[in-house]
Amino acid sequence: MSILTRPILEINLINLEKNYRFLQNLAKGADAAAVVKDDAYGLGAEMIAETLYQNAGCRTFFVAHGIEGEKIRPYVPNAKIYVLQGIGEDSLASFEQAKLTPVIAGKEQLAFWKEHKINGIKPAIQIETGLNRLGFREQELAELTDEERNLFSMALSHLACADEQGHFMNEHQLQNFNRLREIYFPKLPASLSASDGTFLGANYRFDIVRLGAAMYGINTAPYRENQMLPVVSVKAPVLEISTLNRGDFVGYSATYRAADERKIAIVSIGYGDGIPRSLSNVGKLFFYNGGKTSEARIIGRISMDNIICDVSEVENLHVGDMAFVINEFYTLDDIGRDAGTIGYEVLSRIGKNQRFERRYLK
């Protein structure tokens, strides 16, 4: 028996690389760019970017913010780094220092760029095709001068519903994108799809696909079984095992009451470690013991540091044993669903917590 207190986050860089290569192969002919924004969805942008650069030859990266690009630059010296949120006064120094390529999404940013151009950099242009988020609208494209259009090196847009095969928006946006780039940027390389769009077919892939979520193991094509290998697993030690008597309450606001005697385990992980509180009384943990996998339902409210689960059916459990919180049987996508959100948001929360003992498998 070990007495342990810390949760453990394992990041499988071997599977990450395999996922990247799978997607690269799926998108053969297109440049397979890696999306490492939001600190590589919380997994550590430096480590992820370096792995893909060194081991898989990735030479194109996307981040959201200038500072994110600056952070990874030392690890990907000869790569092109696109910055999706564009450029501004508060990020200009990062662009200059790290030679980043802004994605310009509106006329105000374009005016800023014209004033602050960086030698040797030609920005990308974001074109709005139906998401109604960032990007030049058709009318604004029409107002660009020839000189302005010649400033750009790549044309990009983003799909709204690419995780739903056959959604009318996909075809609608594809047509819009083709129409607009043929009118305004017929000679530029183009990029429309993130992971989800990459699965929609060759006509969605263009010159660059932007691989993020799927590379990290999320099923971005949920209309069929996940083809990605898991990259993230989380486990946490059992701090205590106890018994509930009939009528006992559990956790904050007493939201669970035992209808008969139950065995419970208190596990050393909580929403302070990024586990969504909305899994309270809904989610589950897993135990592996002597070749057997047991499910333990989360009972009561998840608190900042602890989860309580019902281990009445778990045999041979000891204090210090590991409860599996994210694993192959309870994936980021499963947790997203049970927590009323998506795997992306769960992933983005997890890795930012300093209490994890963080292990990179490579």
Next chain:
Amino acid sequence: MSILTRPILEINLINLEKNYRFLQNLAKGADAAAVVKDDAYGLGAEMIAETLYQNAGCRTFFVAHGIEGEKIRPYVPNAKIYVLQGIGEDSLASFEQAKLTPVIAGKEQLAFWKEHKINGIKPAIQIETGLNRLGFREQELAELTDEERNLFSMALSHLACADEQGHFMNEHQLQNFNRLREIYFPKLPASLSASDGTFLGANYRFDIVRLGAAMYGINTAPYRENQMLPVVSVKAPVLEISTLNRGDFVGYSATYRAADERKIAIVSIGYGDGIPRSLSNVGKLFFYNGGKTSEARIIGRISMDNIICDVSEVENLHVGDMAFVINEFYTLDDIGRDAGTIGYEVLSRIGKNQRFERRYLK
């Protein structure tokens, strides 16, 4: 007009200190300990602990994990640091190095402590009184030897429903705590209440109150108006302003459709910055302009890096203007409610994101 891209997190250390003093005064006679676990709920444990230690004379701190105690030790050299998750093989070195005081919550940890005692440290004991989380149950207390009972320097428990004045659990746990400590630890200093319990009355305060959430501005006594000053504010720049036509969709999965022409703003913050995705189509942002405060409803799904809001009623808005995401009119508690959770979880997410320009007001 400024062109900006980064969200800004402001942490008001002056208000933090005022909140601490208010609570310290409310709990006069008790030691006002500061809870800085989970990186001080994401706000930066070193900075928060140092502020309270230097400016407000705080000499007792609570963290959850050994590594958290080790991290703050240099900033609070002569303070007592309690560790709520207890001690184990994976944290022993932190305890030894930083002279931390474990809160022992079960017999397995007690056995571990007896093997690995640290010179000059007397642990606290956690007593279970109704939360059914960590702590010695009554039967386990009865089994302690005299020698074991003498190992401890403080007796602690935790309330389940202290944010509900008059909840039957409060009185029930108070009676349990008094009964058990009088039998087993009649001479030890005692601690029952976190912020919420501190408001319940003098009989809940004992020798040490553990101040966390309220100190950070959360209303832990929601049955009356918040008496705390705000500590956290978040704002983010408008990247783009655009127009929706009747019938246009917005955001992922096209969950919003414009019933008539609307003006929208795309704001540079998202769930990757800790803003709950469950605020999609529910939450709001604020703009201050010429002495006027305007509300802008969040429309469509919140994405990792952006929020789209309806600014049809916001006058005189420009790209680069700041949208207020967390402010005095839309507090952590309000966001918790609208997002289907509590302010604690929102707070714990926000400060962990590296993309914020982080400003400490002091």
